[in-house]
Structures are given as C-alpha cells and as structure tokens.
C-alpha cells in the first residue's frame with residue numbers, strides 16, 4: 120500500500136496544514152506479579168509458563184486487584200500532576216481476539232484512576248506543556264506469533280502460536296489531550312514527550328520502560344487541518360510504534376501522507392495504521408472501532424477502588440526527584456545552557472553523558488563524543504544512541520586517551536570504529552592496531568625534515584616569518600605518519616626547524 124501513497128514534502132505540507140497530535144502510551148508495570156492473580160511476569164520466560172486459571176480466563180476463576188499496581192498508577196498520576204479519583208471502578212471491554220483468553224479485557228472506561236494533568240517537555244530551546252487526559256489501569260493481553268509468512272503478520276502465515284505469559288500483566292495507559300499549535304515541530308514534540316514520559320516513569324521505579332521489550336508501547340494519533348480553518352482534521356492512529364525514533368518518523372510520514380490525501384480533495388479515513396521500521400512508512404490497519412463497539416460495563420467481579428486520601432498523600436510525599444529537577448541540577452554541575460541540555464535530552468544522551476561523566480570524563484568531553492561522532496554513527500545506522508555497541512566507560516576511556524595525548528581526534532574516531540565493530544576495549548584496540556600517536560621525536564623530526572625538503576617554497580615563506588603558511592607542511596607530516604602524529608607537536612617542530620638563521 121505504501122508503494123502507492125503519494126506524499127507531500129514535509130516543509131510544503133506545513134505551509135498549508137496544521138497538525139494536531141495525540142499520544143496513547145502503554146506502560147507495563149514492574150509489579151513482579153500480574154494484575155488480578157499471583158502469576159510472575161519475568162520477560163522472556165518459556166511460553167505459557169507463567170499462567171493460572173485467572174489469567175487464562177478459565178470458568179469459575181475470580182480476579183483480585185494487585186494493590187501494588189494501584190499504588191504505581193497513583194505514583195504515575197501524581198508525577199503527571201493529575202487528580203486522583205477517590206472512588207472508581209474497573210470496566211469490561213468486550214472483544215474477541217485469540218491472545219485474550221477471557222474474550223474481554225478488564226480495563227477502565229469512564230472512571231479512570233487519574234485525570235487531567237500535564238507534563239512539561241523540553242523541545243529545542245523551549246518547553247512544551249502537554250496536557251494529560253487520563254491515566255488508567257488495565258491488564259495486558261497475550262502475544263500471538265504468526266509462523267510461516269514473510270511479514271510476521273497473520274496474513275500469509277501458515278499457523279499461529281499464542282503465549283499467555285503477558286496476559287494479565289498490569290498495564291497503565293497514559294493518554295494525552297490533543298496537542299495543538301506545534302506546527303512543524305509536531306514530530307519532534309511527539310518524540311520529546313515519549314522520551315520525557317519514559318524518563319519520568321523510570322525515575323518513579325514502576326517500570327523498566329524498555330521499548331524494545333514492549334514494556335513501553337506507543338500509539339500515535341495524527342491529524343491535519345488546513346491552516347486557519349479553526350477545526351481539526353480526521354485522525355489516524357499509528358499502533359505500537361516501538362522506538363523513540365519511530366515515534367518522530369511516524370508523525371512525519373502521516374503528515375506527508377495526509378497532506379497528499381487532502382490535496383487530492385479526498386478525505387482522510389479514520390483508521391489504525393501500522394508503522395514499518397524499515398521503510399519509515401505506515402500502512403492501513405483496520406477502521407477504528409467506536410467505544411460502543413466494546414460494550415463496556417462495570418466489571419461485576421471486582422469491588423470499586425477507593426484509595427484513602429492519606430495513602431495518596433503518603434505516595435506523593437515519597438515521589439523521587441523528577442527528571443526536570445535532575446536536569447536543572449545537572450545543568451549547574453555541568454555548566455551548560457538550557458538549549459544545550461535540551462539537545463542532550465533530545466538526542467537521548469542524558470543517561471549516557473551522566474554515566475560517561477561518572478566513569479571519569481569531563482562533561483564537555485562526554486557531550487562532545489556522544490552528541491558529535493557517536494550521534495552521527497547512530498543516525499547512519501538508524502538506531503538509538505543507547506543501542507550503539509559502545510559503553511559510557513569505553514567513551515570515557517577514549518576521552519582520557521585523547522587528553523593524555525595518546526590519541527588525537529582522528530585516531531579516536533578509528534578507535535570508536537573498532538570498538539563498535541567488536542574489536543574490544545579502547546586499550547585493546549590501541550595496542551592491537553598500533554593506533555597511538557607517534558611520539559618518537561626522532562621519527563617525527565625525520566618526517567618534518569622530509570616535508571621541508573619536499574616543499575622548499577612553503578618552507579621559505581615560513582622562514583620569512585609567515586607562520587600561518589606552515590599548514591601544508593603539517594599536512595605532509597600527518598600524511599607521512601598515517602595521521603598518527605600529534606598535529607600541535609608537528610607544528611612546533613616545523614617552526615623550530617625553520618626558525619632563526
């Protein structure tokens with residue numbers, strides 16, 4: 120389908136249309152046991168080894184609410200500045216799907232536990248306040264594995280397997296209010312919001328929020344309306360976007376696609392769409408269900424949840440330092456400006472820079488390597504910075520080797536390449552490849568003399584006092600030493616040789 124999609128270039132789409140985005144994020148809580156039974160929730164366990172009559176939906180079994188899941192959800196709600204319900208109920212969401220053994224999901228519908236909050240998100244040089252509509256608690260579904268097809272989807276598969284280990288894991292859904300007025304920054308805002316939310320939830324200690332393991336999953340809503348029309352367009356919902364980078368790309372793609380649909384005079388269809396990591400495109404999923412299709416009603420097997428005010432205040436008092444406060448503190452420690460800090464956060468480098476500093480690098484060096492050379496590599500490879508095969512300790516060691524004069528920046532880049540290629544730690548790479556800067560003065564002096572002899576015109580200029588003309592001589596020595604000389608020392612030697620009578 121994506122092959123036939125026509126697109127309007129992003130900048131052009133932004134001239135005529137205004138986007139509205141919305142994000143629905145699912146966070147699997149790290150409660151160790153499931154939402155309504157005592158089954159464990161270890162990731163990657165043998166399929167169907169963490170199940171019982173309750174989470175398999177066997178007749179006669181009854182759910183019991185996990186108190187820790189309620190506490191964790193309240194923790195998230197409070198950190199997102201929400202009001203906490205004094206009384207609320209679970210609801211049955213009825214639909215059939217093979218990975219949902221009960222044929223309904225216990226969720227919350229019109230009585231969510233937390234409502235009406237906000238999250239401040241650093242974007243570029245400013246802060247965008249994203250409204251939070253609701254935070255509610257539900258149970259996760261199982262997982263289907265479609266075998267035999269080319270795409271891993273049910274279409275074209277020979278058969279399907281289902282694993283109920285995940286069925287019944289407590290899942291918090293965090294829904295934003297529509298985010299308007301972002302203009303061309305919409306894709307960046309979407310990514311920055313999920314990043315900030317992930318960091319906040321991680322700081323709260325309620326989930327490991329690993330997108331690659333599915334403990335943080337994101338559905339991204341995007342709509343477009345003509346600029347100045349004063350109305351919203353029809354939205355599409357891109358499901359299960361599983362990396363921060365994909366969040367940004369999926370919004371960008373939907374804007375380009377929807378602009379083309381609207382330009383052609385057609386209407387955007389309200390539907391779910393699948394994001395394709397490889398092509399960066401979305402394709403049509405199914406037409407979107409309405410709430411009435413789920414035939415919600417209050418869950419008759421559970422009592423209402425009525426968290427006492429004193430308990431909520433106790434949870435509030437125990438909230439950890441919010442990521443925004445951590446950043447404010449680090450800005451002072453590292454002596455960086457707010458836009459610099461936002462650049463670190465938006466690059467997904469805050470933890471990495473922090474760990475690199477903890478491993479002994481200066482904050483300036485840590486920022487330089489992660490936001491420069493390493494960000495470029497991650498971008499080329501189409502992966503997150505944190506997924507590069509290099510550790511903060513290795514980056515700190517490279518920075519140390521540079522400041523000790525063992526490596527120059529060019530050699531350091533070679534060492535990074537080798538570490539990324541799995542050749543070992545920086546020290547192993549330096550000795551195995553003989554990458555250290557040539558510090559043998561005799562060898563350097565010989566190379567300098569050879570360069571001077573080969574470039575008599577340049578040498579004459581330098582001798583006449585034009586120090587700035589020495590560049591070609593430095594270049595010649597660097598070439599002769601395979602780039603393994605300290606350029607500053609080479610310059611010194613050249614000037615010494617060409618000084619005086």
Ligand SMILES: [Zn+2]
Pocket residue numbers: 153156157158169170171172173174175287
């Ligand atoms: Zn169970």
